[in-house]
Amino acid sequence: MGGAVKDIASKSELDNLRQSGAPIALHFWASWCDASKQMDQVFSHLATDFPRSHFFRVEAEEHPEISEAYSVSAVPFFVFFKDGKAVDTLEGADPSSLANKVGKIAGSSTSAEPAAPASLGLAAGPTILETVKENAKATVKDRAQPAPTTENLNDRLEKLTNSHPVMLFMKGTPEEPRCGFSRQVVGVLREENVDFGSFDILSDNEVREGLKKFSNWPTFPQLYCNGELLGGSDIVLEMQKSGELRQVLSEKGKQSLEDRLKTLINSEKVMLFMKGSPDEPKCGYSSKVVKALRDENVNFGSFDILSDEEVRQGIKSFSNWPTFPQLYYKGELVGGCDIIMELSNSGDLGATLSE
Template identity: 60%
Template sequence: MGGSVRDVKSKAELDEVVHGGAAVALHFWASWCEASKHMDKIFSHLSTDFPHAHFLRVEAEEQPEISEAYSVSAVPFFVFCKDGKTVDTLEGADPSSLANKVAKVAGSVNPGEAASPASLGMAAGSAVLETVKEFAKDSKEKSQVQVGQSTPLKKRLQQLIDSHPIMLFMKGSPEEPQCGFSRKVVDVLKKEKVKFGSFDILSDLEVRDGIKKFSNWPTFPQLYCKGELLGGCDIAIAMHESGELHEVFKDHGIDTVDETQVSDSGNAKGGISKSTDLSTTLTSRLESLVNSSPVMLFMKGKPDEPKCGFSRKVVGILQ
């Protein structure tokens, strides 16, 4: 292994390394994300401090199959694997947590030496500490400079999102999708028999880069309903198969239409109707569930066995 970061080019290549059983640290990044670049410096330093682990880098948008498989919804995002299984994740730019999690999954810095993940300095060395200081300083400066810089673009993006009750940012058009993931989401919407607008992100680089930052979602397609981001391809498919997507559309007053009218290619408006009121019995049951504990989580699966990445993240936060 020898202390270097390797760029992953395919899911098959990644699976081979992960299933090999050794400790693996995986960094999902994007070229447009400044936080990713800062964290990548720290990631590279850690690969030197922990030469007995694999350090892999994945460009989230260029490898959508891998991003979808690991439920990547924002960058930077880190996944930690051991014995062929995902044992931990980290979302966001948190240098200390990154060093601690790497130390935990990779073991000691030197053979025979006990790991001490509680201390960033002990876990990663002085080089990382220096990078952390640079990161903190640069992040503060950039946040101060960037406030209000892209107001016209934000306004345009919001107008696009709000232009249709269901809005799909995709590669190509519904009639001619330019990637398999976009095609799958278009098929899902056709099966749901709903009218939707779309925007070809390949036709406008400003919108393509801007919507990734705006939604904090690094891959395409991106599906919105009434201004709310639902997610990408895997989430849309899972929600469709479980019936949840139909319920979301119903709750937001989205009418079903004739299959020949499900796409308006970004021109016409989708149908709107009033939501059906919940029955008294169901309302009573829901109130009882909500009030059954001081903190109540409605999730997919259960705390010890979450059935989706987002539920797992919330459980992790509560724990």
Template identity: 65%
Template sequence: MGGSVKDVQSKAELDNLVRTGVPVILHFWASWCEASKHMDQVFSHLSTDFPHSHFLRVEAEEQPEISEAYSVSAVPYFVFCKDGKTFDTLEGADPSSLANKVAKVSGSIKPGDAASPASLGLAAGPTVLETVKELTKENGSSKGTSQVQVGLSDNLKMRLQQLVDSQPIMLFMKGSPEEPKCGFSRKVVDILKEEKVQFGSFDILSDNEVREGLKKFSNWPTFPQLYCKGELLGGCDIVIAMHESGELQEVFKDHGIDTRNEAKTTESGNAKGGTSESTGLSTGLTSRLRSLINSSPVMLFMKGTPDEPKCGFSRKVVDILRQENVHFESFDILSDEEVRQGLKVYSNWSSYPQLYIKDELIGGSDIVLEMQKSGELKKVLHEKGIVPAETLQDRLKKLTASSPVMLFMKGTPDAPRCGFSSKVVDALRGEGVSFGSFDILTDEEVRQGLKEFSNWPTFPQLYYKGELIGGCDIVMELRSNGELKSTLSE
């Protein structure tokens, strides 16, 4: 691992560097992943080719806070930052794409240009590149990506489920509670001991099948992983935050787990949503929570706001809803502790974000992401009568086709607000052509959007059956040639 690649020591260090605005390229890797090792050699040589950018290596499992912040779910994974924000990403073993993306973020080539031969990682040697190609073939990727996570066999799924369910509180860690093999595992063990709860554990270093399978099973890329009654609570950072806020103790109590090491058999019901028969919440708070949940057909309880999410999981759900083009309202649970704690009891769901559709809890970020990937989210939205919001593109298509002959002008046919619009109105009336019209001075969104939609920068614009005919000059030319009426009646 040569070149000028540096290992990231902390999220604070990384955040400070990204904020400077200089190009930063991150390689999320894992010591057990062969594709990561070979791509790291290409990465190191690229760092020599582009000395003015910062090349940083992040071991995904050892830096869970950073991995979660950048939504890393497989390795190798690359993130390209510029001007203080994420510029691009790349998942998998693809030297050529890596070189081109590095060159783009470093400002050495224009978008679309090919990287120089040296930047294709040739300096890393043909053996490295050939190995990467073979790894790509083995992983069955048509686009050269190398997904580390693979499908789970039924036997492995059953084994993982049995392990997860083997104890009310189950910790998958590196090492054992008596001898943790990483600082993050040690922290979670210490917290559980401080909470005075009994828990089981599994050393993921002792079984690579469980180690790799559990990442896919839980949709969580790092360890440790803490489960309560079969449900994933999260990794080290989330457990620390829940412990410090008192939330972890509440979750244990909600799930009937005693914090004094005494066996207890109280059942918590379905941990994937719904309301408890008896929540213990006041009537006023219960009413308020119901009112908030029903304040929009699609309601998201999140940390922060859609424009400024305060956690990566909230950001994921916001992005998904925007990709689905769904109108939704949100509530920042960081702004109201009563709602934050009350909703966990009301919904029987211990973490945030929480997405509701028509008063029904859908789940958190992992469930929403999985539903989107499978197409189930779109299906649920449709079944509940939630239609995608009309985009500007959709609106413009409808407007241009709203009349066989459609004129976008300044003013109205009876009161044009510019000479060019007046000329076109006179031409159409002179030919006896019936037409619809839209005053672009009344709607700035349509006025600006239509310029891009039609690739025509000025007004008026005349359309026939949804197709642009042209502006004033073209209309005048067609009329003088005796072709206007026939053009608008074909």
């Protein structure tokens, strides 16, 4: 296996590999995480430097049973095995520490590979190491900015989980799921003819990580009904088979349309009801407003009114505003495209949304 990094497909496969007693380095990673991708390059170089050791990868959220077994809550994350036992771990993008920990398990094995000196991180290659270091600097810079308090984040998560009677936090969108488990749950909800909202957790890492603690549920997708967590893909599939899912979701009608609209409007301090998403607007007016907000560096939430006809028609009457997009600030309507562009051209948009 020398020099190769192989993907693990199941916990049973990993358990069988551990029984060999050979030194093993295991990388828990995620395709959406830049630090994971960079450390994966370091990992691959180390696999070449230590051909008698075994190097494996696990996509953390695709294999929750493995991630939960080793208490993985963030990526990149590494677990090191010796004689079939987990002897060390490493969290975060630290190439030098990774190289040293690999060297320890390899150097202390019967393969008689040399232990890694502290400088072994250079084996990963200067270009890769510089990239990782720059990423670490960016992370430090980001942390220096004022961050939302846990209380504020929890308020936001509570609003999001209540933004639709049935709310799915998933990878991707219902039209383009980005993992098999999300695709399964979307399929189940559509089979049951359930009207549901969704949030792409790949688009917002703060929500992604915060929701794991908020719900005490480490993986995605997560399905909520009237603000209460039902569970992930396994539970949803079991509930469908037993017929319990349809019964539970029938309770969704208890929330009135007006209450639902109020929850949506107040789900973010600045909230845009638009056609499409900020990254893929589906009309020129929505695209203009998104650009104006981004030019002012305004953080805002959004709702695609094309995805929900009930909201689309209901909010016209609710706001007494017949067209889209519609922009709200602290629960109050600011206006549509024309008003937003006037505020932007006069230089008043930023001030209006920060009063």
